[in-house]
Amino acid sequence: MNENIMKIASKDVISIPPSKSIKDTAKVMMEHQFRRLPVTDPGSGKVLGIVTVMDILDFFGGGNKFNIIEKKYSDNFLAAINEPVREIMSRDVICLSEKSSIYDVVDVMLANQIGALPIVDGDENLVGIVTERDIALSLAGEIDDRTAQDYMSTKVFTTTPGTPIESACKIMVRNGLRRIPIVGGEADISKAAKKLLGIVTSTDLIRFFNAKEFFDNLNSNAASEVLEKTKVSDIMVKDAIIVEAEDTIGEICELFKISNIGGVPVVKDDVVIGIITERDILRAVKKL
Structure with missing residues (x-):
């Protein structure tokens, strides 16, 4: 250090x-x-x-x-x-x-x-x-013996597939989030399992704004119409990379390196129980 x-x-x-x-x-x-x-x-x-x-x-x-x-x-x-x-x-x-x-x-x-x-x-x-x-x-x-559950954030902001991109942007910016897990379950929200369906990252959103399709869909010069009608389900990564609570920090960092990502949902029985990011790992490094 x-x-x-x-x-x-x-x-x-x-x-x-x-x-x-x-x-x-x-x-x-x-x-x-x-x-x-x-x-x-x-x-x-x-x-x-x-x-x-x-x-x-x-x-x-x-x-x-x-x-x-x-x-x-x-x-x-x-x-x-x-x-x-x-x-x-x-x-x-x-x-x-x-x-x-x-x-x-x-x-x-x-x-x-x-x-x-x-x-x-x-x-x-x-x-x-x-x-x-x-x-x-x-x-x-140097911190291979510590696990995801030791450093993950259990307060996870999530949203559903039908959320407009405009709303997803606001959730991310207002809460300083680089990624949001997309969850869903039964029609009755009170009974919904909130299973992980996918993930949207800040990079996914910027890529969408850069895409030719975005500009093709502008019927006027107003971006708000596209932001409101496009749903996160249209751009989310459906096969999200996940980890489990018992996975070690070393294993997670190797996953980050191989997959070129900076954070992953922590999942148990398909349900999001936390999220761990590079910043969480930085906190683990601080304790060395």
């Missing part, structure tokens, strides 16, 4: 200028399977901000950034997506020195509830980025 952070940080960092459009930013994220991108000054290389998939979701209809579409562009989605990313990026970016230790990074991430930190040199130029995933996967072998 006292090792230098550059040992596990990604050094070939893809960053974007503040003038890049929101639409093109989302494309870069999907092409490289990134959940966040540093925004840097093209001349100096200094970090100006960071944009995440949650910022994009917020903009597409989940939160306050949707006001750009509704108010500034009178619900004209096609015009709004060409806004520069500076309009939705987070400007108060916490950066760490390239001399920081892994322990320093874990501390800052957990204290501020953030999933990635840009790494800068003495001149404040971007030289790397480290994520929860980098730390979780590099140290998971």
Whole structure:
């Protein structure tokens, strides 16, 4: 844990200028399977901000950034997506020195509830980025005896297949969620088993917004009509990857690595009893 952070940080960092459009930013994220991108000054290389998939979701209809579409562009989605990313990026970016230790990074991430930190040199130029995933996967072998039930969150936000995408976006943004299990059961909700039917992630939603079909379905320039009529069942992953309460942290991290995912439902008899994510594993790492 006292090792230098550059040992596990990604050094070939893809960053974007503040003038890049929101639409093109989302494309870069999907092409490289990134959940966040540093925004840097093209001349100096200094970090100006960071944009995440949650910022994009917020903009597409989940939160306050949707006001750009509704108010500034009178619900004209096609015009709004060409806004520069500076309009939705987070400007108060916490950066760490390239001399920081892994322990320093874990501390800052957990204290501020953030999933990635840009790494800068003495001149404040971007030289790397480290994520929860980098730390979780590099140290998971040291906590192999602990299980999902030791660190999973038992308070799980779920929704049903008929939920409009617009509502799913709002649930995710308002609660800081990157994924929502989709559940269902009997018609009588009081007796429903709430069995897991699938899962929708923030990445699934951004991919949907990037798809040609999304634009083909725009009968006008208003995105709200598509957001309201498209259901989560239309885009959810039906064969969701799951774990059981007794699975070890080491096994879960290996699953994360192989499947390139950052969180999974914890299931018993097809019913969701919890969820475990890279951040939960970070908490386990903190106790090493």
